[in-house]
Amino acid sequence: MASFERHRDGASAYLAFPVGLLISLSVWPWLADAQPPPQGFAVERFYPSAPGGGWFVMDDVNMNGKLGGAIALTTGYSRKPLEVASPDGTQRFTLLSNEAFADVGLAVTYDRYRVYLNLPIPLLVTGNSGTLGPYQLSAPSVNIATNPDTISDPRVGFDMRLLGKPESSLRLGMGAQLIIPSGDRADYVTDRRYRGMFRFLAAGDAGRLSYAGQLGMHIRPVDQSAVPGSPNGNEFLFGMSAARRFPVRSGWAVAVGPEFYGETAVRSFFSGQTGFEGLLTGRLEGTGDGPHTRIKMGIGHGLVQQFGAPEWRILFGVELFVRR
């Protein structure tokens, strides 16, 4: 059939992609920063692991083999993700009372490397406006009807396994993420500034025990230290997790265990600008080589409920991934 159908040829991608990237980046606003910053920031402190990373927050650093990848959908709801207190601690109120999101991720792995993209989609952000000392704080009203197509702060990341063989008892790696500003700051879904994350990753498997941990730095230009509950600039990231694996039937396994993670502002190390959460997680996943499905569930509590750590949260995730 003679047709006008599009012609694509991968060879031209070598030219088309950089040109497209150049055009896209050339029009992206750092311009946005020319405006006086409105109140609000990216309140979500749950940064899902890279698609195929195994855990909810940590990473199994198990990239290996030929070209592979993963696609992930993670959704979550958190209750009271932002309670703010006056500087003297006498006043406290819930600025954000409900927050829900969906996060779609795509990862490509090759040998010991992984590149990935996470696209967070805010589904709900609501709260209470009020006055706290000298500050007039305005809560957002975000839902899928008012914001039908928002993508907030997508993340582009790169991870690498540095030491340790796949499935070994100790694997060390490192990763970097670029967080691209997107969305409305007043909705508490973005800082409207570029951010970056650098993490050292550790993970291992010993018999039926799996563990993982991370230490890192969140490069965060927004510093509103004068406003209660707001970002104080750069942050340290930390976390660890452990799980026991239970084979449930041929080709499938269940892993159950906790994940702990948090962040603290560099300028006020482990002071009031620290949030710390614990998650009890369970995941059902295929074992062995080939394409698999992983279903994850988690319920968590803000152990130090500050700085964006919620009172409690629930999480659900599903991943399609290839293990080679």
Add this chain to the structure above:
Amino acid sequence: MKVLAARGLHDIENESWNAYGQFTYISSWKPRFPALYTNANGSINSLIPDPERSFTGTATLYLGVRLWRGGEAYLAPEVLSEHPLSELKGLGGAIQNFELQKGGGETPELYHSRAFVRQTFGFGGHRVVKESGQLQLGTVYDSRRLVFIAGNFSILDFFDKNAFDIDPRQGLFSLPFLTYAAYDFASDARGYSYGGVAELYWDDWAVRLGRITPPKNPNQLPVGFRLGRYYGDQMELEHKHRIDGQDGTVRVLAFRNRENTGRFVDAVAAFEADPRKNATTCPGFNYGSGNANAPDLCWVRKPNVKMGIGLFGEQYIARGIGVFSRAMISDGQTEVDAYTSTDRSASFGALAKGFLWSRARDVTGVGVNLGWISAAHAEYLRLGGVDGFIGDGSIKPAMESSLDVFYSVNLRRSLWLSGDYQRVINPAFNADRGPVNIFSMRIHGEF
């Protein structure tokens, strides 16, 4: 994907996933044009007669994954930056660049244009090979199949697909060639909707049904999810045929929207009964007209029904050369809710690939669009009213017509540079203004 497939790393004919992307930059320039008046009596919707520039830049990533047997999921994040002519006011159907969105700005904005799931149930017939592409996994379907789609999409992904399946970003620049100018399909300000579509393919026949979300207020981004109360329904019947060995398609499309809109006669009646109910005193959402002596639709918005029916035909006449035409009549009683201010439209044109002159990847085309508004719409505009796009403060009603001619040079295999000329006569259906000449260029790439 072809690179991966060539290296044995990807099965492009039976894909479990794929990823494509595109970028498009369109720049337009409009020289000065004659106009007896502009924004008369405090109106705000005239095309400015002074020279103006406009641009759009988009970049889109198309991700697809197979979920299970017959199940596919697609996601398309997109970035848009734009600067329209006259803030996208003053043209009826003849908006010069189909990429323009309401409410966009020069600050690039990232959003998900599509996020939907498609489930196909095969009923036999012959094999239909679908090549890997944007929003399409490479696969084989039955020619007899039932398809369900749910999620967030453009209704034009499934209904009234562009002539010859040509990517609009490679075709005619002007908006009325994207679909019927009078097809006021329910959508948000960007042109996307939530909802569901069902398609039944039976060899050469196809029938489609869809219900989608309208905007909460006309031409705005927030959408209403009460699909039992407000909705856009459409039905399409399609038949593919061959004439003298050349493929062709005929479609009939009907839509029925129930939306929170205003009827022109109601707005005029409300104003005539009480002149205090004018454009400057609106208690609710309106377009900000400063004409205190004009009716305004905001006073009469309530659940109203808008209907239309259209006919589309396309026919190849030689290798890579085809002609198309489409025409639609809507009832023309209510304001534009999402697409264009046109109440009745007809367009025709031809598209050709460069086989004849040994440049097979070049594309050229010419199209003519004709648009009309209803008598009630014209009376509302004559009294100084405005809708989402037009309203010069006065009007000498006339058919708005536009000519669009373009040529796309294929620079590399997936990179095109295009030039385009458009001439718009009676912009905004007003014989007191125009004609308008618009010159555009486009660079488009895919990866």
